[in-house]
Amino acid sequence: MYQLPVKEKIMLQYSYNRHAQNSYYGQTPYMATQHVGFTQLYWDKQLGEKHNLLTGASYRYTWYDDNTPGTLSEDGKVNMPAKTPLPGAFIQDEWSFAAKHKLLLGYRYDYDKYHGSIHSPRIAYKWAPNVDNTLRASFGTGFRVVNLFTEDHAALTGSRQVVIAETLKPEKSYNANLNYVLKIPMNNAFINLDATGFYSYFTNKINGDFDVDPDKIIYDNLRGHAVSQGISLNVDAAFAFPLKVLAGLTYMDVYQIDEDDAGIPQKSRQVYAPKWAGTFTIGYSFPYNFGLDLTGNWNGPMRLPVQRNDFRPDYSPWFLLANVQVTKKFAKGWEIYGGVKNLLNYVPEYALMRPFDPFDKYVNDPVNNPNGYTFDTEYNYAPLQGVRGFLGIRYNLYQ
Amino acid sequence: MKTALLSITCLICSLVLFLPAHAQHGPVTFAGLKDSMAVQPRPVVIELYTTWCSYCRIQEKQIKRSPTLQQLLSEKYYFVCVNAESADFAAFNEILGQVALQQLAYPAWILLDTNYRMKDFHTGLLKSGELEDWLIAK
Structure with missing residues (x-):
């Protein structure tokens, strides 16, 4: 980040990032290189007493090459790395129209050579009647181009074949958020409560379909819509004695309505997404x-991909993963710590299906495999490591 | 002459009585402190706080509930509350001069004698009893 040596507050941000991937999935190599150059210039200006203006422009250039057909020319003979320039501009005003109210209006424009013009407006409102209460509401749009292989490594590392049924279009969404923060100061404690409700409506979302075929994960565009909504509550308590408590609870409902092969809209709950999740730190x-x-942290049941006539339940159970740690601080920034992870020794009951036959050689055996199960690694919802201890030394610089 | 002295005394009284009541993090400038020190020098106790510090809010509640503390702060000392992230803090450094404030944690308590020299420094919440002892002892 660099601030220009002019009277106005103009900032320049820039970054360069290079990633080199050298991986083997079984005998399949995945070699890729990506360069990303990014620069952004913005101007932060206070206009009068009530308006704070922010405006700027950005440019991102992505150069990506890998050894998959994704970066080959039409005839498959010439390697064609993907070059994606992405210029954009934005403007935003934070307007304190009344003593305890603030309204934020923003608009962003990006131009992608494949997807054309992308418009992203947003609006946000804040009401703070006093220092202990704050209400915030916001609404905006989302746009994301999906790159399956770099983002979804489960597609490459699992036991299933990945099928991309058609050219994947970008994910688009409308999002709304409502948030309330309440602070309760007391004689011997201070409690900070945070409640958030969120709703996202996707007109296109790229989700892997694990249900149609137990040997495949199928990616295609959504014919319908997807919704992700929920409520999250968080508590942060500090006391006059040295106790600190943090706890959070989230309820999430994530589903999609997609047309099946017959063209009938079907509602399906997202796999690997629990309805209830919680976390705590004491x-x-x-x-x-x-x-x-x-x-x-504890999780409620989440839908898991199962096979036909599967003996495993299609929803995971409730489970809690707990850890404990003891720390002793010494002089000059030295610390010793030790503890136990997964104190309750929770391990998922079913991890791998037919791990003794990973290449499905003996699947067609009506005596030993009457239900026709195939090798499958996708039934996972918690770490496979049980209770374990750890010990360490920490040295803090500048202490 | 008499009216001048009377008005100055009234000013100090109002300042001094106003300060603790508004000590719940009201705006206090150094112009006010310098003027009062010129007339009646007293040791100064400064509490550094920030808007996001939850322990500072607990400290504030505890001071409100303790009449002995309020009396100590209003009669024996000049009590100044400074938001460590505000412009007031910058003005502050000029008074403290070469004093190095290492490892600041909030709330931070700084005791200055009548010549603005730092006598003691404490970081962290001080329960009412502890705060009283600390103020009485100095």
Whole structure:
């Protein structure tokens, strides 16, 4: 980041990023190189007492090449790396139209050579009647170009074949958020409560279809729409004695309505997305520089991909992963810490289907495999590591 | 002469009485402090806080509930609350001069004698009893 040496507040941001991938999935190599250059110039200007203007332009250039047919010419003979320039411009005004109210209006324009003009407006509102209460509401649009191989490694590392049924169009969405923050100061404690409701409506979303065929993950565009909505509650409590408590709870409903082969819209819940999820951290500082931390996260049932006549349930169970850590601080920034991860030793019950036959050689055996199960690694919802201990030393610079 | 002295005394009284009541992080400038120090020098206790510090809010509540603390802060000292992220803090550094404030944590308590020299420094929440002892002892 660089601030231009002029009277106005003009900032220049720039970055360069290079990624080289050298991977083998079984015997299949995946070699890729990507260069991303990014630069952005913006002007932050206070206009009068009530308006704060932000405006700028950005340019991102992506050069990507890999050894898949995705970067070959039409006849498959010449390697054609993908070059994507993405210029954009934006303008935003933060308007304090009344004493405790603020309205934000913003608009962003990007031009992509394949997808044309992309318009992203947004609006946000904040009401803060006093320092302990704040209400925020916002609405905007989303646009994202999907690059399956770099983003969805599960597609390459799993046991299923990846099928891309058609050219994948970008994901587009409309999003709305409502948030309320309440602070409660007390004589011996201070509690910070945060409640957020979110709703996203996708006109196109790229989700892998795990249900149609147990040997495949099929990617195509959505014929219908997808919705992701939920509520999240968080608590942050500090006390006059050295206890700190953080806890969060989220309810999420993620589904899509997509036309099946017969053209009939079908509602399906997103795989690997639990409806209920929670997290907590409890920390206490003892005398003589000892500290104890207890952390955990728990999940409700999530839909999992299962095979035909599968003996495994198609929803995962409720589970809690808890960890504990003890830290002792010494002089000059040295610390020793140790603890136990996955204290409750929770391990998923079914991990791999037919791990003894990974290449499906003995699948057609009516005696030993009457249900026709195939090798499958996709039934996962929690780490496979049970209870384990750890010990370490930490040195803090500048302390 | 008498009216001048009377008005100055009224000014100090109002400043001094106003300060603790508004000590719940009201705006206090150094012009006000310098003027009062010129008339009646007292040691100064400065509390550094930030808007996001939850322990500062607990500290504020505890001071409100303790009449002995309020009395100490209003009679024995000049009590100044400074938002560490505001312009006031920059003006502050000029008074403290060469004093190095290492490893700041909020709320931070700074005790200055009548010559603006730092006598003591404490970071973190001080419970009412501890704060009283600290103020009485200095």
